[in-house]
Amino acid sequence: MxxxxxxxxxxxxxxxxxxxxxxxxFCKPSNTTCWPNSTEIDALKQSLGPSINRQLKWTNSSQPRVTAVPINSASDQPLYGLSQNASLDPVYVRSQVDLGNTCFQPDASRYISTFCLASVRNYPYEGWTPAFVVWPVNASQVQIAVKFARKHNLCISVAGTGHDFLNRHSCADGVLIRTALLKDAVWDLTDTKGFGNADGNVKFGAGLVFSEVHKSAADNNRYVSSGWATTVGIIGWSIGGGHGPFSPGKGLGVDNILEVDIVLNSGELVTANSMQNSDLWWAIRGGGGSNWGVITAITIKAYKIPTGGFSFWQASWQGTFCNASLSQLDSFVDIYQNWTLTLNNQFGGLTFISPSFTNKTSDCLGTWSIYMSYVFQGPSTNANLTQFTTALTNAIKPTTSSTTSYANWWLLVQNKALEPIWPFAYLTPSSDYIGGLPSVLVSREVMSNGKWAAYAKARIRECLTRKNDNGCTRHEMYQDITGNVGSPQDQQVSISEGFRSAIVHYLVAYQDSTQIKALYSLGNNSYFSESAYTMDGFAERYxxxxxxxxxxxxxxxxxxxxxxxxxxxxxxxxxxxxxxxxxxxxxxxxxxxxxxxxx
Known part of the structure; x- marks a missing residue:
């Protein structure tokens, strides 16, 4: 040619x-042609049933959590107790006073109104303030809210629990739809719907959190693939990828999605699965939240509890930056790196390495600690569990080590420490920090060739030179994805190829623009729900x-x-x-x- x-x-x-x-x-308050007037707002409130009980209240530790809990909330109540003793309103409307203030400043001058409490969620950065917060109780009411937004040309954002680190639940002057009240759970233990999962399936409402999910599962002699935190919602976790203790054996959150009910921008409620709206189903299996519509329910795979239940192994190590102790830390990093390569799909766990600058000569200027917890799908007497844990603890003797058995996962979850949400800017980008929770998905190859260990040891040593958060940050290794020996590899998902094959989700917060290049050299992909706030080439990385x-x-x-x-x-x-x-x-x-x- x-x-x-x-x-x-x-x-x-x-x-x-x-x-x-x-x-x-989108429409702005100054545009009276499209902006809803008081009569239209009142009509919206009435259409959503103002007399319906919309209470979100946590009773006690014997009962599941009902949604996320903001930091320092009295009695661990959601929304700082807004609905502890009374029902929520169906709609909260921002006032001029709200518009002139910023909610939840972490000091004595903070401004908190009823509107603030109704919209509370994690780390609201720029453009966080909606004009309307809607609390639907069913899919029909979600449709009403979406049609209201479309009629008045308002942007739409969605939040369930509020566990979002990257501000994806915000659109300024728009409609924030809260799905925390959609609480249905329908179990199909014999797979009458024909999804093909031998142990059955369950349809969960979009408002359920993992505390509720695991209680419901235990009541049905089942468990589901899930995250670690008890108040994380089933929807956001599932569609962003979803890593957790059972993922190496039972798949990521995206792998377990059989079907979703979703309200589209037209207000139409549709079902998406492998046979119906299959392109949308594929996109939702990894495409991330607040993006495709408002998911009102999700159907996922269920699993019979393994014989002997579950075993929860914990171990910890401590040391200083003195030469001998630092050498021990280096040895641990090398041993851990090789150890991860041997684990099969019965194991899922996390490891945190926390360096700290103390400026005390007796501590050689700093200390370090290591915490590990791994879940084994089986009894504590299983030879595989003993073999793999002793392989690590015999190499470097831990400070503490224990194994606890649970007949079902709810027995552990009900007493698990709360992970609160922070309704003020905490991981915000700054002049020397890219913000969020920078992460990289590390492949088996990178763990095998020593590149990860070399990076980790060098980055830990920055604690002594930088002496601040950018140096003394925690290293979080989540071996709870699908890179273990024998892990499932579902290909009908929209996550990156790197996520599919990675063995560790590696998170190192407090990165500046120079440091992030070294982290990203370990892999081309990051996890949608836990990653940097400032990210060049986000489409490729996700x-x-x-x-x-x-x-x-x-x-x-x-x-x-x-x-x-x-x-x-x-x-x-x-x-x-x-x-x-x-x-x-x-x-x-x-x-x-x-x-x-x-x-």
Whole structure:
């Protein structure tokens, strides 16, 4: 082909693939043409049944948690006790006073109103304040809320529990739909719906948290793949990837999604599974939350409790930065790295290494501690458990070590320490910190060749040179994904290829723009729900080669990006804050380069 023809072909491809439009401009309070008036707001409240009981109250430790609990909330009540003694309103409307203040400043001058309490959630950064907070009790009421937003051209965000580190539950001046009251649980232990999972399935309402989920599962002699924290919601965890103690054996959250009921931006309630709206089902299995619509229910796989129940192994080590003790830490890192490669799919766990600068000569300027906890799907007498734990503890003697057996997972969960949400900026980006929870998915190859151990040891030593959070930060290794020997490898998911094959989800907070390059050298992908707030190339890091298909599905089901959020799939448009989507340009420019290189 001649050079002229190649250039012409490249130009045609470029023009046909770059029809990039911009997201619509949403209505603002100053626009009386579209902004809802008091009569319309009252009509919305009445349509949602103001007399319906909407109480979120935690009774006591023998009962499951009902949703997330904000930091320093009296008696561990949700929403700082807003609905402890009375029902929630169906709709909370922001006032002019609310607009002129910022909720939950961590000092004596903080401003807290009823509207603030109704919208409380994790780390609200920029653009956090909605105009309306809606509390539906069923899917029909979610439809009403979505149609209200569409009628008045308002952006829509979704929050269940509020356990979101990356501000994906925010859209300024829009409608925040809280799904925490959708609490149904329907068990199908004999798989009458024909999903093909031998132990059955369960349909959970979008408002259920893992505390409630595990209690319900235990009551039915079952367990489900889940996260670690008790008040994390089933929806956000599942669709963002979902790592946890059972994932190496039973799959990630995305692997376990059989079906979802979801309200689209049109207000239509649809079902998505492998046979019906299968493209949307695939996208939801890894495409992330606050992006596709409002999920009202999710059907996931159930599993019979293993013979002998579950075993929970914990161990800890402590030391200083003195030469001999630091050498012991180095040895642990090397041994741990090789140990992870041997574990099979019965094990799922986490390891935290915490260095600390003390400035005490007797401590050689610093100390370190290690905490490990691993779950084994089987009894404590199982030879596999003994073999693998002693392989580590015999190499380096721990300070503490114990194994506890549980007949079902609820018995552990009901007494597990609470992980509160922080309703004020805590992991916010700054001049020397990229924000969020920077992470990388580490492959078996990187663990095998020693690259991870070399990075970890060097980064830990920065504690002595930086003497601040950017140096003395905790290293969190989650070996609770699907890289263990024999782990399932479901391919009908939209997570990145790197997530699918990784052995450890590695999280090291407090990274600056220089440090993050070294972390990212360990792998090309990060976990959607726990990652840096500031991230170049987020589409590639989250979804890899799946991103283009995700864009197409986003454009099909939400063409105007009524559901938009930070670093989410935004199709071939701009996000509502005006950030242009360049992914299609990258594809075209790559193709042009290939064509021209043929000369």
């Amino acid at each position: 001649s050079q002229a023809k190649l250039i012409a072909l490249a130009a045609v491809v470029f023009l046909s693939c770059t029809q990039v439009t911009y997201a619509k401009t 979804w890899g080669s799946n991103y283009q298909r995700l864009q197409e599905i986003k454009a099909k089901y939400d063409p105007e990006s009524d559901f938009a959020c930070t670093h989410c799939v935004i199709g071939a448009t701009a996000s509502s804050d005006g950030i242009t989507q360049f992914a299609s340009y990258y594809l075209v420019l790559t193709l042009m380069s290939i064509l021209i290189s043929l000369f």
